[in-house]
Amino acid sequence: MFTPMTPAPTFRHRRLAPLLAALAMFGPFAIDTIFPAFPAIAAQLHASPFAMQQTISVYLIAYALMSLLHGPLSDALGRRRVILAGVVVFALASIGCALAGTIEALLAFRALQGVSAGAGLIVGRAIIRDCFDGPEAQRLMSTVSMIFGIAPAIAPITGGWVVAVAHWSMIFWLLAAFASLLFFACIAWLPETHPHERRLRLSAGALASSYRLIVRDRAFLPLALAGTLNFNALWVYISSAPAFVLDLLKLDAQHFAWLFIPAISGLMLGAFLSGRVAGRLSAAATVRLGYTIMLAAVVLNVFLALLFPSPRLPWSVLPIGLHAVGIGINSPTLTLLLLDRFPQYRGAVSSLQAFMSLVLSAIIAGLLSPLLSDSALKLAAGAALATLLGFAAWRAYRRVERAAQPG
DSSP: OOOTTSOOOHHHHHHHHHHHHHHHTHHHHHHHTTGGGHHHHHHHHTOOHHHHHHHHHHHHHHHHHHHHHHHHHHHHHOHHHHHHHHHHHHHHHHHHHHHOOSHHHHHHHHHHHHHHHHHHHHHHHHHHHHHOOHHHHHHHHHHHHHHHTHHHHHHHHHHHHHHHHSOTHHHHHHHHHHHHHHHHHHHHHOOOOSOGGGOOOOOHHHHHHHHHHHHHSTTHHHHHHHHHHHHHHHHHHHHTHIIIIIIISOOOGGGTHHHHHHHHHHHHHHHHHHHHHBTTBOHHHHHHHHHHHHHHHHHHHHHHHHHOSSOOTTTTTHHHHHHHHHHHHHHHHHHHHHHHTOGGGHHHHHHHHHHHHHHHHHHIIIIIHHHHTTOHHHHHHHHHHHHHHHHHHHHHHHHHHHHHSOO
16 A cells, blocks of 8 residues: 555556556546447437537536545545446446437436546546655656547547447447456555545535635636646547548548547647656746647647638648647646645545536537537637636736745
8 A cells, every 4th residue: 555645666656557547548438439429329319419419518517516526535435445436337337328229318328427437537636646746746647647648549549440340339338348347457456545544524514615625725716727728728629529520621430530649649748748847847837838839839720720721631630739738748737736735635626626627628518519610710719719718827826826925
């Protein structure tokens, strides 16, 4: 078992990173794998395009609501127990999706997937901070991000090939099998990093009190929004993937890689660079580097969207990959800055950050994506707006930090 705030032995570090990354993969696998199957699902279940888009937003709303509880539950009951329960429920929900015979049933089981999918990602962040401090925590967070980044890249590609050779329900059977394998891996290798003496009392009053304490912190909202809006600039494209790939790029279901490989390669490269600069650059300098790259990417993206009203490969996807590099650099640092403000409530902070991110993601997927996805210029403008708002939030956080410094 790890001692909190004590660096783990190297072999444990190497085992923990891929395990936590695999746990975090539930989210992108459950979202991105089904994109290529949208036409087949809609045809069999007699669902409209709007109803199919809700398979994403319903999942995200359930994910967001439950994310408020994953962290506090792990603060009270322990990290390991909450993660194991989440993996089991996800496996059962995936089986339900595979057997769904109506769009209503599919939406219900998608919501159940969302309820359980966040346990690994949210509690995993708290586990990293339980075990490591300073540059070591940033390096492990970056390693997890790099491995985790494989999921959104291979998920739609996998989904496309599954649809080409099998029934769409096979996607959900594969998700159930992945969860089952991961359950046994957690039984064997996942340590409990939150000992009994550090656990908090679980009650509605205590939960409300901890959330009040967090949201009253002047730095919490701008810092959480900075990380959330950074990712949502990329999510504008991910949530619009069926329209962007099939309608705008005029590709088929086996070519989602044209969007996801540049985006995820950028995230992985950015996470790698974040790990390399850990301990060499300050947190502020690291985030500044990330925003420099992101702002340059959105300017290039809008320019190319104006130059090519009909998207062209590879030019229309290259700025997306560049943008993702900046997101990958910033994400570990912003997450650790947020967790470090509340050492006693890391689970709750991780939950609240995830809730904010998921609510915005659900709004984009359910409401904004249908409005933006018919035009490359609209998508580029949406990503640019999210980036600019995220940068403004980061600047607001820096002002709060400077005002709090003595003298």
